[in-house]
Amino acid sequence: MILVVNAGSSSIKFKLYKSTGQAEPTPFVEGLAERITVDGALTLKIEGIKKEYNDKMPNHEAAVQAILNRFQENNVIKDVNDIKGVGFRIVHGGVKVVKPVVLDATMKKVVEDNIKLAPLHNPGALTAINAFEKNMPNAKLVGCFDTSFHQTMPPKNYLYPIPYEWFEEYSARKYGFHGISFDYITQKTAKIINKPVDKINLIICHLGNGASLCCVKAGKSFDTSMGLTPLAGIMMGTRTGDIDPSLHQYIAKQTGLDLEQITDILNKKSGLLGISGISSDMRDITAAVEQNNQKAALTLDMWSQRIADFIVKYANLLEGKVDAIILTAGVGENSRVANESILDKVKILNIKYDDKAMASGYDDYIKVSSSQSQYEIYKIRTDEELMICNETLKFLK
Known part of the structure; x- marks a missing residue:
């Protein structure tokens, strides 16, 4: 056991x-x-x-x-x-x-x-x-x-344009997270499309309450959206994602809040919750959109646009050689409205999804791209616990 x-x-x-x-x-x-x-x-x-x-x-x-x-x-x-x-x-x-x-x-x-x-x-x-x-x-x-999968990123992708001694002395750099999930999905997709892991190029969207994307090149992490901490990258359930770092100083002067209080708000009271004022749960946001709630619609629009932008960025890093775009984790696996909102915003790539497949139930994975799509798109259920179990078993053999 x-x-x-x-x-x-x-x-x-x-x-x-x-x-x-x-x-x-x-x-x-x-x-x-x-x-x-x-x-x-x-x-x-x-x-x-x-x-x-x-x-x-x-x-x-x-x-x-x-x-x-x-x-x-x-x-x-x-x-x-x-x-x-x-x-x-x-x-x-x-x-x-x-x-x-x-x-x-x-x-x-x-x-x-x-x-x-x-x-x-x-x-x-x-x-x-x-x-x-x-x-x-x-x-x-x-x-x-969670960080180990991303240690294959090249310096140009993990370094920040800050004084280099901050990196050397304080380890200030991008680390990335959700690595166990990204590793699992990479291996799983390789089996699905019958291609060696070390030959596969993917754009993986891990979309849960905490969310990030990973650009996988030749089976390894080449870039990812989270940074020094999980606060960076795309807009999330309660986290801001990327913002102007001077916001801290500005809000501190306006409100009298200190650095820790502001960072706590950016982590726990921002993102979907902060803009909508409704919830950090995408199910609540999409339900409110269907009721014509304008702030919920704005929230979904902002969230999906930021993810679409990263997809385009990572397609560029892969020089267009993308084997598949993967939607995974709680929202990515289950929310038709959220997924379609993302894909509809990827204007520069010729990707098309199949409406029936996108709305279909599935157990393990399902291909949701149409035959006219430039790239294959899959919804795949991640399983970090199984990944950890399998890795642990390797040390018992």
């Missing part, structure tokens, strides 16, 4: 997989331990049956113990040694981590060193790693980093 973990400062989201070695691993338990350090709440879903517990969780170690105890109580495992590996989603690996790694003392120090680059995410991940290590001493612990 392989346990996949996504940990925060007060929560541990997890999914347990069975692996026979003969086929794709299958998840059969998933859950969430939350309100860690507060009072504790644990939810398990075992083969579709939901169970809830009010286990006390004063810290992550207690949360891990609660998860493992409930696994045994529900006969999911006989003991902790049934779980051979634990794969962790970790946001930031800096420049040193370019692929999944075993989380030994050296790599845990890398996670710790990069807290300065991901202060909201890396601390929780590190705390969870230590908690699982203590409770599961025989399991192989593997780290999969």
